[in-house]
Amino acid sequence: MTGRGEEWFSETLYGSFGQRFEVTNTLFRSSTEHQDLMIFETPFFGRVLALDGVIQTTERDEAAYHEMLSHVPIFAHGNVKDVLIIGGGDGGALREVLRHNDVERATMVEIDGSVVDLCREYLPMLSNGAFDDPRTELVITDGLKFVQQTDRRFDLIIIDSTDPGGPSLPLFSDEFYTHCRNILTGHGIFICQSGVSFVQADESRDTKRRLTEIFEDPALYLTQVPTYAFGFMTLGWGARSDMARTTGGENIRRRFDDANIETRYYTPDIHAACFSLPAFMNYK
Numbered sequence: 001m002t003g004r005g006e007e008w009f010s011e012t013l014y015g016s017f018g019q020r021f022e023v024t025n026t027l028f029r030s031s032t033e034h035q036d037l038m039i040f041e042t043p044f045f046g047r048v049l050a051l052d053g054v055i056q057t058t059e060r061d062e063a064a065y066h067e068m069l070s071h072v073p074i075f076a077h078g079n080v081k082d083v084l085i086i087g088g089g090d091g092g093a094l095r096e097v098l099r100h101n102d103v104e105r106a107t108m109v110e111i112d113g114s115v116v117d118l119c120r121e122y123l124p125m126l127s128n129g130a131f132d133d134p135r136t137e138l139v140i141t142d143g144l145k146f147v148q149q150t151d152r153r154f155d156l157i158i159i160d161s162t163d164p165g166g167p168s169l170p171l172f173s174d175e176f177y178t179h180c181r182n183i184l185t186g187h188g189i190f191i192c193q194s195g196v197s198f199v200q201a202d203e204s205r206d207t208k209r210r211l212t213e214i215f216e217d218p219a220l221y222l223t224q225v226p227t228y229a230f231g232f233m234t235l236g237w238g239a240r241s242d243m244a245r246t247t248g249g250e251n252i253r254r255r256f257d258d259a260n261i262e263t264r265y266y267t268p269d270i271h272a273a274c275f276s277l278p279a280f281m282n283y284k
């Protein structure tokens, strides 16, 4: 245990600015085969996972990300049975997907098994038992390899990867998006994390370009995750038609009420509003 204010974690994502967190206890710190992994306790955000010096998820604000990654496409689609999650080793997205009783199978493809093992041990509240759900299939391999080789089809593909760099770089490519589109079912939806647009504009702009070139219905939508600092967190959406994305609010609300799940961030009203973007994000 460290005394108050003795140890701080400074995020290394940007050159001239950043965020830092007081560390009250370092639970784990080591390099895995793929990345530097740290799990530590903080007074306000609770337990925190960082990979290669970048905040991945915190106990206190993870719902704003994992709920919007999962419930927006699932309530918009209306009949998601087979889900593919690429990355997401902490288990938060898996937990939210499996709260939908109609989901029959959730396959998680995570390149670094240590992330799963260590998050199950030190951040169990994130997966909350999802890895033990009989509907879960965990595959430890590279996401690009998986989508190149699988002959399965998915109603929803969620890319919950680290930012482009290191092992996740292949997941930000035309080739990867094209393979994902080809393994979607007819009304399937592709969702990807695409950075904090105000400070990672290139990542959001590149995502929108790739989505536009590869999907008939490309879009970006927003959530607000305080520890994805310095602006809105951008999520990418790709589908073969705009049918799901334009699902009326009354349908969304009915599906939300029928699902009977309690959320900390997602609401049908937030769903209706999240595709509205500020002017600086109307990338041409």
Ligand code: SAM
Residues within 6 Å of the ligand: 034, 051, 055, 056, 057, 065, 086, 087, 088, 089, 090, 109, 110, 111, 112, 115, 141, 142, 143, 144, 160, 161, 162, 163, 166, 167, 168, 169, 170, 171, 193
């Ligand atoms: N919520 C975080 C964010 O928005 O940055 C992502 C959290 S999750 C821990 C990111 C996961 O992506 C990591 O566990 C990492 O190992 C995994 N990952 C990175 N590259 C990958 C790849 N090529 N295939 C599969 N998983 C990958």
